Amino acid sequence: MxxxxxxxxxxxxxxxxxxxxxxxxxxxxxxxxxxxxxxxxxxxxxxxxxxxxxxxxxxxxxxxxxxxxxxxxxxxxxxxxxxxxxxxxxxxxxxxxxxxxxxxxxxxxxxxxxxxxxxxxxxxxxxxxxxxxxxxxxxxxxxxxxxxxxxPLAPAFHQAVFASEEHHQLILNLGGFANLTWLPPRASERKPLGFDTGPANVLLDAWYQRHQGGRFDHDGRWAASGYVDTTLLERLLAEPFFQQAPPRSTGREMFHLPWLESHLRGAETSADVQATLAELTAASVAQGIIQLGLDDTDPVVLIPCGGGAHNPDLLARLAGYVPNIALRDSADWGWPADxxxxxxxxxxxxxxxxxxxxxxxxxxxxxxxxxxxxxxxx
Missing domain, CATH: 3.30.420.40 (ATPase, nucleotide binding domain)
Incomplete structure:
Protein backbone atom coordinates (compact mmCIF):
# COMPACT_ATOMS: atom_id res chain seq x y z
CA MET A 1 0.00 0.00 0.00
CA PRO A 152 -7.00 -1.65 26.81
CA LEU A 153 -6.78 -0.55 23.15
CA ALA A 154 -4.24 2.27 23.57
CA PRO A 155 -1.14 -0.03 23.80
CA ALA A 156 -0.97 -0.47 20.00
CA PHE A 157 -0.84 3.31 19.70
CA HIS A 158 1.72 3.48 22.50
CA GLN A 159 3.88 1.08 20.50
CA ALA A 160 3.70 3.41 17.47
CA VAL A 161 4.78 6.41 19.57
CA PHE A 162 7.04 5.20 22.38
CA ALA A 163 8.80 1.96 21.38
CA SER A 164 12.53 2.23 22.12
CA GLU A 165 15.59 0.49 20.75
CA GLU A 166 17.18 0.09 24.18
CA HIS A 167 14.71 0.69 27.02
CA HIS A 168 11.72 -1.10 28.39
CA GLN A 169 9.00 1.55 28.20
CA LEU A 170 6.09 1.55 30.65
CA ILE A 171 3.20 3.84 29.77
CA LEU A 172 0.80 4.35 32.65
CA ASN A 173 -2.61 5.87 31.99
CA LEU A 174 -4.09 7.32 35.17
CA GLY A 175 -7.68 8.05 34.20
CA GLY A 176 -10.73 6.80 36.05
CA PHE A 177 -8.88 3.49 36.03
CA ALA A 178 -5.18 2.80 35.70
CA ASN A 179 -3.84 0.78 32.83
CA LEU A 180 -0.27 -0.14 32.12
CA THR A 181 1.47 -0.76 28.80
CA TRP A 182 4.82 -2.52 28.68
CA LEU A 183 6.86 -2.17 25.49
CA PRO A 184 10.03 -4.28 25.34
CA PRO A 185 12.99 -2.96 23.30
CA ARG A 186 12.39 -3.26 19.56
CA ALA A 187 14.94 -6.05 19.16
CA SER A 188 13.33 -8.19 21.85
CA GLU A 189 11.35 -11.28 20.91
CA ARG A 190 8.94 -10.64 23.77
CA LYS A 191 5.55 -9.22 22.91
CA PRO A 192 4.06 -6.05 24.42
CA LEU A 193 1.66 -6.40 27.32
CA GLY A 194 -1.01 -4.11 28.66
CA PHE A 195 -3.72 -4.42 31.29
CA ASP A 196 -5.77 -2.56 33.85
CA THR A 197 -4.06 -2.45 37.23
CA GLY A 198 -7.13 -1.22 39.11
CA PRO A 199 -8.84 2.04 40.08
CA ALA A 200 -7.04 5.35 39.66
CA ASN A 201 -9.28 8.42 39.94
CA VAL A 202 -12.69 6.76 39.96
CA LEU A 203 -12.80 6.06 43.70
CA LEU A 204 -10.78 9.14 44.62
CA ASP A 205 -13.26 11.34 42.74
CA ALA A 206 -16.34 9.62 44.13
CA TRP A 207 -15.14 9.80 47.74
CA TYR A 208 -14.09 13.43 47.30
CA GLN A 209 -17.47 14.37 45.82
CA ARG A 210 -19.28 12.77 48.73
CA HIS A 211 -17.26 14.43 51.47
CA GLN A 212 -15.84 17.64 49.98
CA GLY A 213 -18.02 18.58 47.02
CA GLY A 214 -16.62 19.35 43.59
CA ARG A 215 -15.56 16.76 41.07
CA PHE A 216 -11.98 15.89 42.05
CA ASP A 217 -9.24 16.35 44.64
CA HIS A 218 -7.07 19.06 43.05
CA ASP A 219 -3.37 18.04 43.12
CA GLY A 220 -4.31 15.32 45.62
CA ARG A 221 -4.25 17.90 48.43
CA TRP A 222 -6.99 16.28 50.50
CA ALA A 223 -5.38 12.85 50.12
CA ALA A 224 -2.06 14.34 51.21
CA SER A 225 -3.72 15.69 54.38
CA GLY A 226 -4.69 12.21 55.56
CA TYR A 227 -2.84 9.12 56.74
CA VAL A 228 -2.80 5.72 55.07
CA ASP A 229 -4.86 3.17 56.96
CA THR A 230 -2.67 0.12 56.40
CA THR A 231 -5.26 -2.40 57.55
CA LEU A 232 -7.85 -0.90 55.20
CA LEU A 233 -5.29 -0.96 52.39
CA GLU A 234 -4.65 -4.65 53.02
CA ARG A 235 -8.38 -5.38 52.85
CA LEU A 236 -8.73 -3.48 49.59
CA LEU A 237 -5.71 -5.16 48.01
CA ALA A 238 -7.14 -8.57 48.94
CA GLU A 239 -9.65 -8.12 46.08
CA PRO A 240 -8.90 -11.10 43.73
CA PHE A 241 -8.70 -8.79 40.69
CA PHE A 242 -5.32 -7.50 41.85
CA GLN A 243 -3.84 -11.00 41.77
CA GLN A 244 -5.42 -11.94 38.43
CA ALA A 245 -2.93 -12.60 35.63
CA PRO A 246 -3.23 -10.49 32.45
CA PRO A 247 -5.05 -10.08 30.17
CA ARG A 248 -7.47 -8.25 32.43
CA SER A 249 -9.63 -5.15 32.39
CA THR A 250 -12.11 -3.63 34.79
CA GLY A 251 -14.52 -0.76 35.34
CA ARG A 252 -17.19 0.72 37.58
CA GLU A 253 -18.87 -2.68 37.58
CA MET A 254 -16.26 -3.84 40.11
CA PHE A 255 -14.81 -0.72 41.72
CA HIS A 256 -17.44 1.69 43.05
CA LEU A 257 -18.42 3.32 46.34
CA PRO A 258 -20.43 0.34 47.62
CA TRP A 259 -17.34 -1.84 47.04
CA LEU A 260 -15.26 0.61 49.09
CA GLU A 261 -17.90 0.88 51.82
CA SER A 262 -18.01 -2.90 52.18
CA HIS A 263 -14.39 -2.73 53.39
CA LEU A 264 -14.84 0.12 55.87
CA ARG A 265 -15.26 -0.52 59.58
CA GLY A 266 -16.82 2.85 60.46
CA ALA A 267 -14.05 4.42 62.52
CA GLU A 268 -12.01 5.73 59.59
CA THR A 269 -11.77 9.48 58.98
CA SER A 270 -12.77 10.60 55.49
CA ALA A 271 -9.35 12.15 54.79
CA ASP A 272 -7.59 8.94 55.82
CA VAL A 273 -9.80 6.96 53.44
CA GLN A 274 -8.83 9.35 50.63
CA ALA A 275 -5.15 8.90 51.45
CA THR A 276 -5.62 5.14 51.48
CA LEU A 277 -7.36 5.21 48.09
CA ALA A 278 -4.42 7.14 46.63
CA GLU A 279 -2.08 4.56 48.16
CA LEU A 280 -4.23 1.79 46.66
CA THR A 281 -3.72 3.22 43.19
CA ALA A 282 0.05 3.48 43.64
CA ALA A 283 0.38 0.06 45.26
CA SER A 284 -1.72 -1.72 42.63
CA VAL A 285 0.24 -0.08 39.79
CA ALA A 286 3.50 -1.19 41.44
CA GLN A 287 2.06 -4.68 41.84
CA GLY A 288 1.21 -4.67 38.13
CA ILE A 289 4.79 -3.74 37.26
CA ILE A 290 6.03 -6.62 39.41
CA GLN A 291 3.71 -8.98 37.52
CA LEU A 292 5.56 -8.12 34.31
CA GLY A 293 8.59 -9.98 35.65
CA LEU A 294 11.20 -7.48 34.47
CA ASP A 295 14.81 -8.16 35.37
CA ASP A 296 16.31 -5.77 37.91
CA THR A 297 19.05 -4.93 35.41
CA ASP A 298 16.63 -3.97 32.63
CA PRO A 299 16.66 -0.21 31.88
CA VAL A 300 13.07 0.89 32.44
CA VAL A 301 11.30 4.19 31.80
CA LEU A 302 7.82 4.93 33.22
CA ILE A 303 5.70 7.50 31.38
CA PRO A 304 2.56 8.65 33.26
CA CYS A 305 -0.33 10.10 31.27
CA GLY A 306 -3.99 10.92 31.82
CA GLY A 307 -5.43 13.21 34.46
CA GLY A 308 -3.55 11.49 37.29
CA ALA A 309 -0.24 12.56 35.72
CA HIS A 310 -0.99 16.03 37.13
CA ASN A 311 -1.50 14.75 40.67
CA PRO A 312 1.79 15.30 42.55
CA ASP A 313 0.60 13.38 45.62
CA LEU A 314 -0.24 10.32 43.54
CA LEU A 315 3.01 10.45 41.57
CA ALA A 316 5.04 10.80 44.77
CA ARG A 317 3.36 7.72 46.21
CA LEU A 318 4.06 5.80 43.01
CA ALA A 319 7.71 6.88 42.93
CA GLY A 320 8.07 5.53 46.46
CA TYR A 321 7.06 2.07 45.24
CA VAL A 322 9.34 2.06 42.16
CA PRO A 323 12.47 4.01 43.23
CA ASN A 324 14.64 2.38 40.56
CA ILE A 325 12.41 3.32 37.64
CA ALA A 326 12.84 6.71 35.97
CA LEU A 327 9.61 8.72 35.50
CA ARG A 328 9.56 10.65 32.23
CA ASP A 329 7.21 13.25 30.80
CA SER A 330 5.26 12.03 27.76
CA ALA A 331 5.71 15.51 26.23
CA ASP A 332 9.33 14.50 25.56
CA TRP A 333 7.88 12.37 22.76
CA GLY A 334 5.60 15.15 21.50
CA TRP A 335 2.50 13.88 23.33
CA PRO A 336 1.42 15.80 26.44
CA ALA A 337 -0.11 13.59 29.11
CA ASP A 338 -3.70 14.76 28.61
Whole structure:
Protein backbone atom coordinates (compact mmCIF):
# COMPACT_ATOMS: atom_id res chain seq x y z
CA MET A 1 0.00 0.00 0.00
CA UNK A 2 1.26 3.47 -0.88
CA UNK A 3 2.51 5.45 2.12
CA UNK A 4 -0.12 7.71 3.62
CA UNK A 5 1.39 11.16 4.22
CA UNK A 6 -0.04 14.39 5.61
CA UNK A 7 -3.42 12.86 6.39
CA UNK A 8 -5.43 14.35 9.21
CA UNK A 9 -7.60 12.57 11.76
CA UNK A 10 -9.44 13.66 14.87
CA UNK A 11 -9.62 11.45 17.95
CA UNK A 12 -12.37 11.89 20.54
CA UNK A 13 -12.19 10.47 24.02
CA UNK A 14 -14.37 10.71 27.12
CA UNK A 15 -13.02 8.52 29.88
CA UNK A 16 -14.51 7.04 33.01
CA UNK A 17 -13.83 10.27 34.91
CA UNK A 18 -16.55 11.95 32.78
CA UNK A 19 -14.77 15.30 32.91
CA UNK A 20 -15.32 16.17 29.25
CA UNK A 21 -14.51 15.45 25.62
CA UNK A 22 -10.85 15.46 24.60
CA UNK A 23 -10.37 16.19 20.89
CA UNK A 24 -6.97 15.70 19.26
CA UNK A 25 -6.05 16.63 15.68
CA UNK A 26 -3.42 14.18 14.47
CA UNK A 27 -1.36 14.08 11.30
CA UNK A 28 -0.25 10.67 10.08
CA UNK A 29 3.19 10.96 8.53
CA UNK A 30 3.74 7.52 7.00
CA UNK A 31 2.98 5.35 10.06
CA UNK A 32 3.97 7.92 12.68
CA UNK A 33 1.23 9.92 14.43
CA UNK A 34 2.01 13.56 15.17
CA UNK A 35 -0.12 15.75 17.43
CA UNK A 36 -1.16 19.00 15.72
CA UNK A 37 -3.78 20.65 17.93
CA UNK A 38 -6.11 19.88 20.83
CA UNK A 39 -9.32 21.04 22.43
CA UNK A 40 -11.04 20.03 25.68
CA UNK A 41 -14.83 20.44 25.83
CA UNK A 42 -15.94 20.46 29.46
CA UNK A 43 -18.78 18.15 30.46
CA UNK A 44 -21.86 20.16 31.50
CA UNK A 45 -23.07 19.31 34.99
CA UNK A 46 -26.46 18.05 33.80
CA UNK A 47 -24.92 15.67 31.25
CA UNK A 48 -22.28 14.59 33.79
CA UNK A 49 -24.99 13.56 36.26
CA UNK A 50 -27.02 11.88 33.53
CA UNK A 51 -24.07 9.80 32.30
CA UNK A 52 -22.93 8.97 35.83
CA UNK A 53 -26.42 7.63 36.60
CA UNK A 54 -26.24 5.36 33.54
CA UNK A 55 -22.89 3.81 34.47
CA UNK A 56 -23.54 0.30 35.79
CA UNK A 57 -27.22 1.19 36.29
CA UNK A 58 -29.39 -1.76 37.37
CA UNK A 59 -32.09 -0.63 34.94
CA UNK A 60 -32.59 2.19 32.47
CA UNK A 61 -35.20 3.27 29.94
CA UNK A 62 -34.59 3.53 26.21
CA UNK A 63 -35.66 7.19 26.39
CA UNK A 64 -32.97 7.93 29.00
CA UNK A 65 -30.34 6.25 26.85
CA UNK A 66 -31.43 8.15 23.74
CA UNK A 67 -31.48 11.49 25.55
CA UNK A 68 -28.01 11.04 27.02
CA UNK A 69 -26.59 9.70 23.76
CA UNK A 70 -27.90 12.63 21.70
CA UNK A 71 -26.56 15.19 24.19
CA UNK A 72 -23.21 13.40 24.33
CA UNK A 73 -22.88 13.31 20.52
CA UNK A 74 -23.76 16.98 20.22
CA UNK A 75 -21.04 17.77 22.76
CA UNK A 76 -18.60 15.73 20.67
CA UNK A 77 -19.64 17.65 17.56
CA UNK A 78 -19.05 20.94 19.39
CA UNK A 79 -15.55 19.76 20.33
CA UNK A 80 -14.79 18.88 16.71
CA UNK A 81 -16.16 22.16 15.36
CA UNK A 82 -14.18 24.22 17.88
CA UNK A 83 -10.99 22.32 17.06
CA UNK A 84 -11.48 22.89 13.33
CA UNK A 85 -12.31 26.56 13.80
CA UNK A 86 -9.23 27.23 15.91
CA UNK A 87 -6.96 25.50 13.37
CA UNK A 88 -8.70 26.90 10.29
CA UNK A 89 -9.03 23.42 8.85
CA UNK A 90 -12.19 22.55 6.86
CA UNK A 91 -14.00 19.25 7.54
CA UNK A 92 -13.09 18.08 4.03
CA UNK A 93 -9.44 17.76 5.10
CA UNK A 94 -10.28 15.31 7.87
CA UNK A 95 -10.00 11.71 6.74
CA UNK A 96 -12.04 10.48 9.70
CA UNK A 97 -13.00 11.09 13.30
CA UNK A 98 -12.20 8.24 15.68
CA UNK A 99 -14.96 8.27 18.29
CA UNK A 100 -14.59 6.10 21.37
CA UNK A 101 -17.95 7.01 22.90
CA UNK A 102 -18.73 6.94 26.61
CA UNK A 103 -18.35 3.60 28.35
CA UNK A 104 -21.30 2.95 30.64
CA UNK A 105 -20.78 -0.79 31.12
CA UNK A 106 -17.82 -3.10 30.54
CA UNK A 107 -18.15 -6.80 31.29
CA UNK A 108 -15.64 -8.80 29.21
CA UNK A 109 -16.32 -11.77 31.46
CA UNK A 110 -20.09 -11.48 31.12
CA UNK A 111 -22.52 -11.12 33.97
CA UNK A 112 -24.25 -13.89 35.92
CA UNK A 113 -23.21 -16.46 33.34
CA UNK A 114 -24.26 -14.36 30.35
CA UNK A 115 -22.19 -13.43 27.29
CA UNK A 116 -19.31 -10.98 27.34
CA UNK A 117 -20.27 -7.42 26.53
CA UNK A 118 -19.06 -3.84 26.51
CA UNK A 119 -21.28 -0.82 25.93
CA UNK A 120 -20.12 2.61 24.79
CA UNK A 121 -22.82 5.25 24.47
CA UNK A 122 -22.31 6.81 21.04
CA UNK A 123 -24.05 7.64 17.76
CA UNK A 124 -21.49 7.79 14.94
CA UNK A 125 -24.25 8.42 12.39
CA UNK A 126 -25.36 11.57 14.21
CA UNK A 127 -21.75 12.68 14.67
CA UNK A 128 -21.08 12.28 10.94
CA UNK A 129 -24.22 14.26 10.17
CA UNK A 130 -23.31 17.08 12.55
CA UNK A 131 -19.65 17.43 11.56
CA UNK A 132 -19.61 16.54 7.86
CA UNK A 133 -16.73 14.13 8.53
CA UNK A 134 -16.49 10.38 8.19
CA UNK A 135 -16.60 8.71 11.60
CA UNK A 136 -15.08 5.46 12.80
CA UNK A 137 -16.79 4.11 15.92
CA UNK A 138 -17.58 0.95 17.88
CA UNK A 139 -13.93 -0.04 18.27
CA UNK A 140 -14.13 -2.41 21.20
CA UNK A 141 -16.65 -5.09 20.25
CA UNK A 142 -14.59 -6.59 17.40
CA UNK A 143 -11.82 -7.50 19.82
CA UNK A 144 -14.44 -8.83 22.24
CA UNK A 145 -15.92 -10.99 19.47
CA UNK A 146 -12.47 -12.49 18.95
CA UNK A 147 -12.30 -13.56 22.59
CA UNK A 148 -10.43 -10.49 23.85
CA UNK A 149 -11.04 -8.16 26.76
CA UNK A 150 -11.75 -5.25 24.36
CA UNK A 151 -9.38 -3.25 26.56
CA PRO A 152 -7.00 -1.65 26.81
CA LEU A 153 -6.78 -0.55 23.15
CA ALA A 154 -4.24 2.27 23.57
CA PRO A 155 -1.14 -0.03 23.80
CA ALA A 156 -0.97 -0.47 20.00
CA PHE A 157 -0.84 3.31 19.70
CA HIS A 158 1.72 3.48 22.50
CA GLN A 159 3.88 1.08 20.50
CA ALA A 160 3.70 3.41 17.47
CA VAL A 161 4.78 6.41 19.57
CA PHE A 162 7.04 5.20 22.38
CA ALA A 163 8.80 1.96 21.38
CA SER A 164 12.53 2.23 22.12
CA GLU A 165 15.59 0.49 20.75
CA GLU A 166 17.18 0.09 24.18
CA HIS A 167 14.71 0.69 27.02
CA HIS A 168 11.72 -1.10 28.39
CA GLN A 169 9.00 1.55 28.20
CA LEU A 170 6.09 1.55 30.65
CA ILE A 171 3.20 3.84 29.77
CA LEU A 172 0.80 4.35 32.65
CA ASN A 173 -2.61 5.87 31.99
CA LEU A 174 -4.09 7.32 35.17
CA GLY A 175 -7.68 8.05 34.20
CA GLY A 176 -10.73 6.80 36.05
CA PHE A 177 -8.88 3.49 36.03
CA ALA A 178 -5.18 2.80 35.70
CA ASN A 179 -3.84 0.78 32.83
CA LEU A 180 -0.27 -0.14 32.12
CA THR A 181 1.47 -0.76 28.80
CA TRP A 182 4.82 -2.52 28.68
CA LEU A 183 6.86 -2.17 25.49
CA PRO A 184 10.03 -4.28 25.34
CA PRO A 185 12.99 -2.96 23.30
CA ARG A 186 12.39 -3.26 19.56
CA ALA A 187 14.94 -6.05 19.16
CA SER A 188 13.33 -8.19 21.85
CA GLU A 189 11.35 -11.28 20.91
CA ARG A 190 8.94 -10.64 23.77
CA LYS A 191 5.55 -9.22 22.91
CA PRO A 192 4.06 -6.05 24.42
CA LEU A 193 1.66 -6.40 27.32
CA GLY A 194 -1.01 -4.11 28.66
CA PHE A 195 -3.72 -4.42 31.29
CA ASP A 196 -5.77 -2.56 33.85
CA THR A 197 -4.06 -2.45 37.23
CA GLY A 198 -7.13 -1.22 39.11
CA PRO A 199 -8.84 2.04 40.08
CA ALA A 200 -7.04 5.35 39.66
CA ASN A 201 -9.28 8.42 39.94
CA VAL A 202 -12.69 6.76 39.96
CA LEU A 203 -12.80 6.06 43.70
CA LEU A 204 -10.78 9.14 44.62
CA ASP A 205 -13.26 11.34 42.74
CA ALA A 206 -16.34 9.62 44.13
CA TRP A 207 -15.14 9.80 47.74
CA TYR A 208 -14.09 13.43 47.30
CA GLN A 209 -17.47 14.37 45.82
CA ARG A 210 -19.28 12.77 48.73
CA HIS A 211 -17.26 14.43 51.47
CA GLN A 212 -15.84 17.64 49.98
CA GLY A 213 -18.02 18.58 47.02
CA GLY A 214 -16.62 19.35 43.59
CA ARG A 215 -15.56 16.76 41.07
CA PHE A 216 -11.98 15.89 42.05
CA ASP A 217 -9.24 16.35 44.64
CA HIS A 218 -7.07 19.06 43.05
CA ASP A 219 -3.37 18.04 43.12
CA GLY A 220 -4.31 15.32 45.62
CA ARG A 221 -4.25 17.90 48.43
CA TRP A 222 -6.99 16.28 50.50
CA ALA A 223 -5.38 12.85 50.12
CA ALA A 224 -2.06 14.34 51.21
CA SER A 225 -3.72 15.69 54.38
CA GLY A 226 -4.69 12.21 55.56
CA TYR A 227 -2.84 9.12 56.74
CA VAL A 228 -2.80 5.72 55.07
CA ASP A 229 -4.86 3.17 56.96
CA THR A 230 -2.67 0.12 56.40
CA THR A 231 -5.26 -2.40 57.55
CA LEU A 232 -7.85 -0.90 55.20
CA LEU A 233 -5.29 -0.96 52.39
CA GLU A 234 -4.65 -4.65 53.02
CA ARG A 235 -8.38 -5.38 52.85
CA LEU A 236 -8.73 -3.48 49.59
CA LEU A 237 -5.71 -5.16 48.01
CA ALA A 238 -7.14 -8.57 48.94
CA GLU A 239 -9.65 -8.12 46.08
CA PRO A 240 -8.90 -11.10 43.73
CA PHE A 241 -8.70 -8.79 40.69
CA PHE A 242 -5.32 -7.50 41.85
CA GLN A 243 -3.84 -11.00 41.77
CA GLN A 244 -5.42 -11.94 38.43
CA ALA A 245 -2.93 -12.60 35.63
CA PRO A 246 -3.23 -10.49 32.45
CA PRO A 247 -5.05 -10.08 30.17
CA ARG A 248 -7.47 -8.25 32.43
CA SER A 249 -9.63 -5.15 32.39
CA THR A 250 -12.11 -3.63 34.79
CA GLY A 251 -14.52 -0.76 35.34
CA ARG A 252 -17.19 0.72 37.58
CA GLU A 253 -18.87 -2.68 37.58
CA MET A 254 -16.26 -3.84 40.11
CA PHE A 255 -14.81 -0.72 41.72
CA HIS A 256 -17.44 1.69 43.05
CA LEU A 257 -18.42 3.32 46.34
CA PRO A 258 -20.43 0.34 47.62
CA TRP A 259 -17.34 -1.84 47.04
CA LEU A 260 -15.26 0.61 49.09
CA GLU A 261 -17.90 0.88 51.82
CA SER A 262 -18.01 -2.90 52.18
CA HIS A 263 -14.39 -2.73 53.39
CA LEU A 264 -14.84 0.12 55.87
CA ARG A 265 -15.26 -0.52 59.58
CA GLY A 266 -16.82 2.85 60.46
CA ALA A 267 -14.05 4.42 62.52
CA GLU A 268 -12.01 5.73 59.59
CA THR A 269 -11.77 9.48 58.98
CA SER A 270 -12.77 10.60 55.49
CA ALA A 271 -9.35 12.15 54.79
CA ASP A 272 -7.59 8.94 55.82
CA VAL A 273 -9.80 6.96 53.44
CA GLN A 274 -8.83 9.35 50.63
CA ALA A 275 -5.15 8.90 51.45
CA THR A 276 -5.62 5.14 51.48
CA LEU A 277 -7.36 5.21 48.09
CA ALA A 278 -4.42 7.14 46.63
CA GLU A 279 -2.08 4.56 48.16
CA LEU A 280 -4.23 1.79 46.66
CA THR A 281 -3.72 3.22 43.19
CA ALA A 282 0.05 3.48 43.64
CA ALA A 283 0.38 0.06 45.26
CA SER A 284 -1.72 -1.72 42.63
CA VAL A 285 0.24 -0.08 39.79
CA ALA A 286 3.50 -1.19 41.44
CA GLN A 287 2.06 -4.68 41.84
CA GLY A 288 1.21 -4.67 38.13
CA ILE A 289 4.79 -3.74 37.26
CA ILE A 290 6.03 -6.62 39.41
CA GLN A 291 3.71 -8.98 37.52
CA LEU A 292 5.56 -8.12 34.31
CA GLY A 293 8.59 -9.98 35.65
CA LEU A 294 11.20 -7.48 34.47
CA ASP A 295 14.81 -8.16 35.37
CA ASP A 296 16.31 -5.77 37.91
CA THR A 297 19.05 -4.93 35.41
CA ASP A 298 16.63 -3.97 32.63
CA PRO A 299 16.66 -0.21 31.88
CA VAL A 300 13.07 0.89 32.44
CA VAL A 301 11.30 4.19 31.80
CA LEU A 302 7.82 4.93 33.22
CA ILE A 303 5.70 7.50 31.38
CA PRO A 304 2.56 8.65 33.26
CA CYS A 305 -0.33 10.10 31.27
CA GLY A 306 -3.99 10.92 31.82
CA GLY A 307 -5.43 13.21 34.46
CA GLY A 308 -3.55 11.49 37.29
CA ALA A 309 -0.24 12.56 35.72
CA HIS A 310 -0.99 16.03 37.13
CA ASN A 311 -1.50 14.75 40.67
CA PRO A 312 1.79 15.30 42.55
CA ASP A 313 0.60 13.38 45.62
CA LEU A 314 -0.24 10.32 43.54
CA LEU A 315 3.01 10.45 41.57
CA ALA A 316 5.04 10.80 44.77
CA ARG A 317 3.36 7.72 46.21
CA LEU A 318 4.06 5.80 43.01
CA ALA A 319 7.71 6.88 42.93
CA GLY A 320 8.07 5.53 46.46
CA TYR A 321 7.06 2.07 45.24
CA VAL A 322 9.34 2.06 42.16
CA PRO A 323 12.47 4.01 43.23
CA ASN A 324 14.64 2.38 40.56
CA ILE A 325 12.41 3.32 37.64
CA ALA A 326 12.84 6.71 35.97
CA LEU A 327 9.61 8.72 35.50
CA ARG A 328 9.56 10.65 32.23
CA ASP A 329 7.21 13.25 30.80
CA SER A 330 5.26 12.03 27.76
CA ALA A 331 5.71 15.51 26.23
CA ASP A 332 9.33 14.50 25.56
CA TRP A 333 7.88 12.37 22.76
CA GLY A 334 5.60 15.15 21.50
CA TRP A 335 2.50 13.88 23.33
CA PRO A 336 1.42 15.80 26.44
CA ALA A 337 -0.11 13.59 29.11
CA ASP A 338 -3.70 14.76 28.61
CA UNK A 339 -3.92 13.83 24.93
CA UNK A 340 -2.72 10.26 24.71
CA UNK A 341 -6.11 8.57 24.67
CA UNK A 342 -7.70 10.97 22.19
CA UNK A 343 -4.62 10.54 20.02
CA UNK A 344 -4.99 6.79 20.23
CA UNK A 345 -8.48 6.90 18.72
CA UNK A 346 -7.32 9.17 15.90
CA UNK A 347 -4.64 6.56 15.17
CA UNK A 348 -7.19 3.74 15.42
CA UNK A 349 -9.39 5.56 12.86
CA UNK A 350 -6.38 5.64 10.52
CA UNK A 351 -5.84 1.91 11.07
CA UNK A 352 -9.47 1.17 10.22
CA UNK A 353 -9.52 3.23 7.02
CA UNK A 354 -6.40 1.45 5.83
CA UNK A 355 -7.53 -2.05 6.75
CA UNK A 356 -4.88 -2.46 9.43
CA UNK A 357 -5.25 -4.15 12.84
CA UNK A 358 -5.87 -1.94 15.85
CA UNK A 359 -5.52 -4.44 18.69
CA UNK A 360 -2.56 -6.28 20.20
CA UNK A 361 -3.60 -9.88 20.95
CA UNK A 362 -0.82 -10.15 23.56
CA UNK A 363 -2.59 -7.32 25.41
CA UNK A 364 -6.29 -8.08 25.05
CA UNK A 365 -6.14 -11.87 24.75
CA UNK A 366 -7.96 -11.88 21.39
CA UNK A 367 -7.40 -14.83 19.08
CA UNK A 368 -5.46 -12.65 16.67
CA UNK A 369 -5.03 -9.18 15.18
CA UNK A 370 -8.34 -7.60 14.20
CA UNK A 371 -9.43 -4.54 12.24
CA UNK A 372 -11.45 -2.52 14.73
CA UNK A 373 -14.46 -0.26 14.25
CA UNK A 374 -17.12 0.54 11.70
CA UNK A 375 -17.03 3.38 9.15
CA UNK A 376 -19.85 5.91 8.94
CA UNK A 377 -19.71 8.09 5.82
CA UNK A 378 -20.24 11.86 6.09
Missing amino acids: KADTNRYYIGLMSGTSLDGIDAALVCMEATTPRLIATHAEAMPDELYQRLLALCHAPSVSFAELALAEAAFCRLQARAVQTLLETTGMPPTQIQAIGSHGQTIEHAPGGHDGGPAYTLQLDNPSLLAELTGCAVVGDFRRRDLAAGGQAA WMEAGAFAWLAHQRLHGLPGNLPSVTGARGPRILGGIYAP
